[in-house]
Amino acid sequence: MRNLDESIENINKNYIEVMKLLSYLIDLNKEAIKESNVEKVIEESQRVENMINSFEVIIKESSIIAIARYQPAAKNLRFFIMMINGARLLERMADLLKQNLKIILEIKEMDKNSIEYFDILVLKNIKIIENFYNKYIQAFIKEDEKIIYENIETDYIVNLESKKTEKKVLEFLKNEKILKKELLLFWDLNKKYERFSDHIVHLFSDLVYILNGDNLRRKELEMKKEI
Numbered sequence: 001m002r003n004l005d006e007s008i009e010n011i012n013k014n015y016i017e018v019m020k021l022l023s024y025l026i027d028l029n030k031e032a033i034k035e036s037n038v039e040k041v042i043e044e045s046q047r048v049e050n051m052i053n054s055f056e057v058i059i060k061e062s063s064i065i066a067i068a069r070y071q072p073a074a075k076n077l078r079f080f081i082m083m084i085n086g087a088r089l090l091e092r093m094a095d096l097l098k099q100n101l102k103i104i105l106e107i108k109e110m111d112k113n114s115i116e117y118f119d120i121l122v123l124k125n126i127k128i129i130e131n132f133y134n135k136y137i138q139a140f141i142k143e144d145e146k147i148i149y150e151n152i153e154t155d156y157i158v159n160l161e162s163k164k165t166e167k168k169v170l171e172f173l174k175n176e177k178i179l180k181k182e183l184l185l186f187w188d189l190n191k192k193y194e195r196f197s198d199h200i201v202h203l204f205s206d207l208v209y210i211l212n213g214d215n216l217r218r219k220e221l222e223m224k225k226e227i
Contacts, residue, residue: 004076006067011059012082018055018090018136021048025097026130029104033118036191037106045098049176052094059087078213091205093199096192103189111181117178121168121186125193130199132158136203145211152204158197165190 025048032041063080066072066206072080107114132154139147169183169190 004066004070004072004160007062007070008076011062011080013063014055014059014219015083015087016141018052018059018087019140021052021055021091022094022097023130023133024048025094026126026133028067029097029100030123030126030130032090032101032104033115033122038101038108041160042098042101045101049094049098052091053082053191056087056091060084075210075213078210082210086206087201089202093196094119096196100189100192103185103192107182107185107189110179110185117172117182117186122167122189122193123166125158125190128154128158128161129197132197132200136200136207138200140202140207145208148204148208152201155197155201158194162190162194 025045028041028045028048032038035041067080069078070076104118107118111117130150135147135151135154138144139151154225166187169187172178172183173180205215
């Protein structure tokens with residue numbers, strides 16, 4: 001890399017590729033619910049996760065080298081630091097989605113008629129989370145703070161839906177036709193999607209820090225201390 005701008009451009013391109021791969025993993029989660037051959041979907045997810053892991057290493061190493069070589073300041077320095085953190089978060093999110101595929105497989109092996117429960121307990125949350133994540137991608141590519149502040153509170157909606165799902169699971173526990181172990185797996189699935197949504201909030205916060213240096217996480221901690 002001949003200069004700082006080239007370094008930023010290359011890291012940015014790699015990061016966008018990781019974001020696209022994670023979007024594909026979300027699609028694979030939806031596909032696994034409808035697909036009879038979930039093992040094939042899991043195999044594909046492993047291939048995608050391996051690519052994400054490789055990109056994460058490249059982004060981290062490239063950012064560290066750029067910081068050492070160019071000694072950037074202000075926004076450029078924030079960019080490199082947050083790219084390291086963002087790539088790490090995306091890798092964790094990919095791992096969550098892969099874990100969910102294994103849970104989906106376990107549920108389907110346990111209950112051939114589980115699709116109706118996926119409709120009730122899972123699909124709505126996935127669609128909300130997918131839209132939430134797509135807004136982050138838009139905000140990142142466009143460097144648009146307006147998109148960030150218009151959507152960062154979507155995590156609250158995800159949490160509300162998660163609570164509704166938990167309530168439904170508890171209600172289903174009273175139904176002897178449904179295996180308790182199956183319902184516990186749905187509970188775990190719901191919690192992992194909720195955790196995925198939490199990571200999107202962190203990504204939004206990191207993007208704000210890149211764009212204007214405003215540390216939303218620190219402000220949140222300070223507000224909690226005041227309370």
